[in-house]
Amino acid sequence: MESSTWIVDARPFGGAPADVRIAGTTIDVILPHGERSPAPGDVVIDGAGGLLLPGFVEGHTHLDKTTWAMPWYRNAVGPRLVDRIENERRWRAESSHDAGHASRALALEFLRRGTTRLRTHVDSILTRACAISKACARRARRSPMSSTCRSSRFRSRAS
Numbered sequence: 001m002e003s004s005t006w007i008v009d010a011r012p013f014g015g016a017p018a019d020v021r022i023a024g025t026t027i028d029v030i031l032p033h034g035e036r037s038p039a040p041g042d043v044v045i046d047g048a049g050g051l052l053l054p055g056f057v058e059g060h061t062h063l064d065k066t067t068w069a070m071p072w073y074r075n076a077v078g079p080r081l082v083d084r085i086e087n088e089r090r091w092r093a094e095s096s097h098d099a100g101h102a103s104r105a106l107a108l109e110f111l112r113r114g115t116t117r118l119r120t121h122v123d124s125i126l127t128r129a130c131a132i133s134k135a136c137a138r139r140a141r142r143s144p145m146s147s148t149c150r151s152s153r154f155r156s157r158a159s
Contacts, residue, residue, distance in 0.1 A: 004028065006038040010047025017049060055116025063103035063120040070095075070102065 005022040012018055017033035021042075029036075038044050065088070067073050073095075077087040091097065103120075110118060 003041045003043065004038070005043040005045065007045045007047050007052060008038070009033050009049055010052035011049065012052045014051055017047075018052075020052065053114065056114045057117040057119075058110055058115050059119050061106075061110075061118060061120050062122075063106055063118070064099040064122045066102045066106045067097075068102055068106040068109065070097075 002023070007020045007022070009017050010020060012020065012030060019031050019033050019036065019038075020027060021029040021031075021038075073091065075084075075087065077083045092099075107118065
């Protein structure tokens with residue numbers, strides 16, 4: 001029999017202390033604390049009387065725009081959307097913002113704090129890659145038999 005993982009002396013949803021057995025990726029059994037002992041070879045995690053909840057869900061975030069763990073940035077710009085877009089482009093260029101690094105740092109912080117599912121949005125402003133891809137797609141529609149967009153990084157779906 002495959003070993004299980006037990007979280008002992010935890011309070012599911014803030015209730016009475018319980019022991020939770022996990023088989024693979026499924027909660028198999030929830031018992032009052034101390035009612036049954038884990039089998040030899042099972043992994044045991046001491047819940048120490050702590051609260052036990054399912055993973056949290058972050059339903060709306062923008063990981064690519066985070067300034068997590070970076071110096072404070074006051075986003076004081078005009079009221080129009082274009083003002084915000086131009087300000088962000090300028091700030092990214094001046095600060096050398098690494099969206100990949102910052103996104104990963106924030107995603108890991110979400111995980112450390114119990115969030116196991118994220119729904120994130122990414123910048124909808126045309127980036128160079130997106131502009132090249134769209135240009136390639138337009139070229140392919142005009143002449144599907146031509147050799148379009150030979151760049152190894154940017155290929156249209158039509159090429």
